[in-house]
Amino acid sequence: MAKQDADRTTLDLFADERRPGRPRTNPLPRQAQLRLNKRNQLRRDRERGLKRIELKVDERLFSKLNVLADERRLSRAELIQTLLLQQLEQLESK
Template identity: 55%
Template sequence: MAKEAADLTTIDLFNDEKRPGRPKTNPHPRSVQIKINKRNQVKRDKTKGLKRVEFKIHTSLFEALDAKAKDEGVSRSELIEALLVKALADEEL
């Protein structure tokens, strides 16, 4: 009996063939993976002594901060932190 790729009656002949695509490496669904990853990120940040701060700013200010961060080769978060530290240091003088 010949093995045909389109033959569905002899599907057991194809069990050992690898399927194309990326293999599943995590038993959890994507929504659970995201929650686990976020929890781990919060734990890492906490051990580094970091706190989350969230605020809203105008689009023009956001774009200016983004451009300045790219020019200086730092992340937007690092730039905002540096600006806040400098503002607080100037205030103490």
């Protein structure tokens, strides 16, 4: 039986064949890349003086924040920071 180039059902015939695709550019496995990227992101945030706050909100509020952030062309984090600063300024002025 002859090898048909279009036949992909017998994978052992094509085990040594190079498939086209994007070449591997990073020697690390994906999980290691993610850990390294997260570590670098945390380092950049720390250098910029940023602190992390986690906040759980209901789905309706989350949707409203997303819409408002899109309207103002801000990220959700920037919008929340702006709203918090405005509220704090109002409280301090009373």
